[in-house]
Amino acid sequence: MHTTYKTLSALIMSFGMYSNLHAETVSIEMIPEVCLKDLEYTAHLILENDAGIIAKRWTTYPEQIQQIFNQQKEKLQGVKTVVECQKIIRPFMKSIRNGHLGISIHPDAQAAQQQSSDTQVPIEVITENKAERVTTKKLSDSTTLLTILSFDYALYEKIQQVVSSNQDNLLKAPYLIIDLRNNDGGSDQTAEVLYKILGEAKYWNTSPQIYASSTNIDGWEAYKSFLTDEDSLTHLNKTIKKMREQQNQWVSMSSYKESQEVVTSKDILATPQKVVILIDKNCGSSCEQFVLTAQQNPRVVTMGRPTYGALDASNVMEKTSPSKQLQIYYASTYIHRPAGKEIDGVGIPPAIKLPKPQNQAEYSAEIQLAQRYLEQGL
Known part of the structure; x- marks a missing residue:
């Protein structure tokens, strides 16, 4: 994908x-x-x-x-x-x-x-232990828990490694819990491998639009030095060219306002029966982008509280x-969503709403609740 x-x-x-x-x-x-x-x-x-x-x-x-x-x-x-x-x-x-x-x-x-x-x-x-920010736990023969506290790009390889090694039966478990509570976002790219463990699916996403002020053009121009692959560099050069031609206007980061992304049988690494994604107000930015996309998968159910609400302007x-x-x-870009569908200042509501935990015990108990929901249909 x-x-x-x-x-x-x-x-x-x-x-x-x-x-x-x-x-x-x-x-x-x-x-x-x-x-x-x-x-x-x-x-x-x-x-x-x-x-x-x-x-x-x-x-x-x-x-x-x-x-x-x-x-x-x-x-x-x-x-x-x-x-x-x-x-x-x-x-x-x-x-x-x-x-x-x-x-x-x-x-x-x-x-x-x-x-x-x-x-x-x-x-x-x-100082942070990167390993502690991405953990797994086999809760039962049926359910594995994957906890990710950040999508910082520094964790990209760690998440890839956890998935590829089938840590704690992550790829074989019928049920999966992805705990994104307190995930402060980071990079969309860091989360991309997770779509492959959700089974086949089709996802729609709306392309961000860049506001092409001269200051923003200079900022994107400077960022070219961080790109290493030719495809991204070529695309960014084309985008900057459009920005210069349409200064002080909105310029799409994609050729299409909306794009469909398909994860096929050739792409997938796992096909769980059901997945619960735990979310709360501390899931923001790229965490919200993953939730917004993943919840389109019929296997996925979100549970918890509304997310932070920091995604449209990014x-x-x-x-x-x-x-x-x-x-x-x-923010240099904005996603123009239909009225009533904005994320900024609102967040993404869960399919199953849970009350705010009053202590650590109640916070931890949400994992057991998710497990019972998956295994017993509660």
Whole structure:
């Protein structure tokens, strides 16, 4: 199963749905005047280039959002550090949209601070065991659990390895539970092998459209250096050519508004009788794309709570603020869905809704509930 636009979107979407992965333990000095320039630059940048905003046809910010901007602007006088400035700007951005729009401390700024500090202020490092983010467990002779906490591209090979090795009878079990609760998204490409373990099926997907501002064109042009296969590079060059010819218009990432993807008997690695996908509000971005597609398979049942709601505006670009201390993230593409079918701010509802767990025991019990549903029809 493959479409060119999905491959391209996966590369940019690796930012995931959250906006600040950098630590906030480094105190880089910043005066209010500099922070003000960063705030005003951010507001102008995303109003002119963010695909989610352009899709709303805003030429100025709505009154409620402008009020938040003004409120945050008034708080600038007390700013002394980059972290404090970031905390001033962030509520303004979150008032616009929760996903694929954010601001973080620039990595170069952190590195410079670390090198110049006599006391070597520690930067918090997020260390993760990739193996623990992708796990399997044989629950019974009939059911295997596959838990994936992220679709970060760094996990691509790990997921491939788990599937190819038939870990814990993953490919032979009649019933499969895919636990995507707390999956923070990442890359669509990382999830592609999972379609092959769901049996034969046909899937429809809507192509994202790029807003072809000059800033976004430059961003996609710069991203060519990350592409390694000729097909993707050729397709991206054609897309950029269209963007230059249709500047400040919507340009599709695919030749078709909608495309059908077929997983045939030649493609599949497994044919389970039934699959439960567990979801919750922390499943966002590429996690939601997988859920949105996989639920079209008649073998698949989603269970849990609505997803995060960060999918329509996606394919993140990044820009450095005037101070060069902050990094701004925004969406360069938008999926124009029919009215009432939007995902952003709404999420994807499960077929079987479960109440929010009140503790870890109730959270874990959802797996047993899914198992009973599969094995006993409950």
